[in-house]
């Protein structure tokens with residue numbers, strides 16, 4: 001009878017597991033550490049990693065498709081990045097994911113359609129700033145909206161108009177002042 005050899009985790013898997021374990025430990029409050037993953041919520045988290053490399057490692061370390069079923073039942077998890085042309089949406093999108101998926105240029109109107117990518121349990125959507133209808137369809141699909149404002153230009157009338165439209169959707173919205181550095 002053939003004996004089955006136990007498969008050892010690769011060093012890549014081990015290091016991913018290590019990142020996951022240490023990130024999770026650091027994020028959980030000592031006082032109210034949940035007994036199982038179902039109890040895991042935003043309130044139980046602290047010391048969220050501020051380094052995007054660690055966040056990416058954490059996102060890659062987990063089988064999110066499985067974890068979603070266990071932990072995030074019913075949670076809508078699509079995030080749309082919106083804002084005026086050239087405000088830096090695609091730059092932020094690429095920076096979060098860690099790959100140059102969405103073209104970036106100094107010219108306004110670079111993004112011409114919705115661009116999607118998975119990021120851990122989330123789906124990120126980059127939107128074209130100069131195509132309001134397409135941007136709106138991205139926002140319709142989103143459960144959270146990230147609204148970018150170009151800090152070098154300040155809050156413009158067009159930003160106000162877009163914000164009025166976002167408010168009507170009644171979705172959680174994060175306003176980001178970009179290009180401040």
Ligand SMILES: Nc1nc2c(ncn2[C@@H]2O[C@H](COP(=O)(O)OP(=O)(O)OP(=O)(O)O)[C@@H](O)[C@H]2O)c(=O)[nH]1
Pocket residue numbers: 083084085086087088089090091092103104105106107108109110111112127128129130178179180181
């Ligand atoms: N200084 C500075 N420049 C930035 C920043 N983010 C983006 N940029 C630059 O701004 C320009 C436009 O960036 P994009 O990411 O293409 O802008 P976008 O909002 O996707 O533009 P559209 O696709 O036209 O809607 C590029 O030259 C970027 O390098 C930032 O935080 N600081």
Ligand SMILES: [Mg+2]
Pocket residue numbers: 089090091102103104110111126127128129
């Ligand atoms: Mg773009």
